[in-house]
Amino acid sequence: MKREQIGLSLGLRLLAILLALLFTVMVLLLSGAPPLEAFRQIVLGAFGSYKRFTDVLVSWVPLLLVSSGLLITFTAGVGDIGIEGQITLGAIATTWALRLLQDSTLPPALSLLLATLAGMLGGAIWALLAGALKTFGGVNEIFGGLGLNFVATALTLWLIFGPWKRPGIGSMSGTEPFPQALWLPVLPGLRLSLWALVPGLLAWGMVFLLLSNTYFGLRLKAVGKNLRAAYLLGVPTWQHMMLAFLLCGALGGLAGSFQVTAVYHRLIPAISSGYGYLGLLVAMLVNFQTLWVAPVAFFFAALNLGSIQLPIVLKLDSSLSGVIQGVLVLFVLLLDGVRRRMERG
């Protein structure tokens, strides 16, 4: 890329952020809220204290895992919409493993490790289902993934209100919490667990390395950009497609697993917390640049956490963060289209 192209691309990115902010200001004005105060509350909510900052990191971890995983399938030319279900299945598999192991004599650390692996396996299997539907059944990955997401949600509810219900009566608050020994250790006085943060960062780094510096990554790119030519050039195409799904599902499953072991300590109905869809937004926004996943995911996590303040202080709905995130993605994609038109001349 030439310097002026990079400049143009950067300028348009900044413009997109500006437009997204402008649009949000309009939404705020229309709903009769003071925009500056709202933004101040979001920043305060995310960074107002050390504790809040670490809370941002807590939701950064699943986003980081999910977005990194999604970049693998994006590179192979498919969007893994089923990621929500894969997070959920990761959480279910971890809960299942912990339920089995909580009464055993195994040391808690080993139980946690096994439960985490079970979570990754659960996510991977759910992703392989979507991948197999796509590769062998000819089912569009969007339809297959969405279908599997609904099945995963239904499965969660059935487990919470059925076989895994609390003694007495099942409730929306989820299954019986696990004993504290089976919680991932957190920093004193905080909700952040380094046992989740470090694997999250490692996964991101490994995906970066995988996509930019390995033969596997190169072959995946070839599959994503031209399946037919990749096959004729000798790349085992369906195997790579399935591997991409598998890796993405394993990372999604890991995110779901941490939701259980590090955050909620039980299975709750909304265990995926929408991180899958938010991860899709992040993956779209970074446009195949794996390095950007971390800052963008961090920014999204900060928006999410920051906007929790809004209903309390300004009587605004906290979904404002979703508005900002969605609008930002739309403007970036829009201006990307504008850039391509300009380059074509």
Next chain:
Amino acid sequence: MKVELRHIHKHFGPVHANNDITLSIPAGTIQGLLGENGAGKSTLMKILSGFLRADSGEILLDDRRVIIRSPADAIRHGIGMLHQDPLDFPPLRVIDNFLLGQQAKGIFLQRNQALEAFQRLAQQYDFSLDPFAYVENLTVGERQQLEILRLLWLGVRVLILDEPTTGISAAQKQKLFATLRRLAEEGRTVIFVSHKLEEVEELCHRVAVLRAGRLVGEMHPPYDTRKLVEMMFGREIQAAPRASFAASIPVLRLQQMTLEDVRLRMTAVDLDVHAGETIGLAGMEGSGQDLFLRACAGLVRPVAGRVLVGEQDLTGKAYHAYKRAGVEFLPAARLEEGLVPGLTLSEHFLLVSERQGFFLQRAYAQRLAEEQIALYNIKGRPHSPVESLSGGNQQRALLALLRQPLSLLLLEHPTRGLDVESSIYIWSLLKERCRQGTAILFISSDLEEILQYSDRVLVFFSGKVSPPLEASALSVEELGGLIGGKGWEKFGVQRES
């Protein structure tokens, strides 16, 4: 309609694709536009037909200055273009394709009216097209006829044809030429873009030659072929002498192979292909040669019979098994099937490299790419995305990606769309492979190419296959006849399906 182009300039980045081109075409003429690949012919025609905007310059139609903003705008001005690859909708029926692009009159399709117009026009120009057939089942020639009818119905008075004879049969070509002559007699202007001298000389009332973005000369009949070639290339070109490297070791054996697709059935073909020999597959597009070639690569599964590569029986195995046995298939659609747009040349070389570990070795890739670029004379850099290369250089890159050594190389239209010089160079590379023992099977619609480079020829005609014919004993006329279905009696009835 009279068409005038004045001082047309068009830049693509550093490339000056059209450099001050001024050309005037009177109504009722067939204007030939000659030039090698990348000379700027297509760019100029895309400007005239609204696909591109010129950087500067004027377009005048019947002495009135016009600004053409889009292809639809061009149609409103009466200019229509027939593209090299038909821009139609294969899953739709002929009649619905015909209707597309028509100014909407209300919400509902006026199918009956369109059907009448279609049948009237088809009859007028003597095309036999079934309006209810699906376009994907038509030959390239028939799709071309459909597109001509559609443009005529839209009231086009200037018809631009970009390499229209590529991939169509000899009979379809004659019909096309007759149609174009008739359109010119009716006062329409026809612009015929090609690099086939013979056709331009046969058809056109006048010829303009482009080279490196400039208009280098115009000529009226009688044409001086040598002079035209000189204008196109700036020098004369000589083809390499015939060479044969056939040995007696069989590399591919087909035993009673039977193939089938929706349109045809090819029964019990036997063939032994020997190391170092070149076999040309001739036939009208869709006569079965494409099916045959893909079957030799495992890309199409025979319904009966056996395929042996060397001593291995690979019947029913996938292409990658053939690849491991030393077979490679090179498709005609270079950017659709052959290369991966978005990846660079050096990434392509890495992709097929046999030294694949876990991590990429960038330095090795760079060295490898530079070597191959020099060896195959590719005009590009290791970091050039393949889609930025010209067609000829893409073809060279594809050849550079083939492994060494190979026992069998299967090529679809290896020089389609390339200029004479590139074709000769490509064949010198291929013949070098033959010298090393690779057998080559190739499809071409260029009869002279088939006769020039093959040792033996197989002719395909609606699912029938001729016995292998010695190329040296075959004339263009004879081969042309066989392709058109004449002279098959002498092969006896055992090959009739």
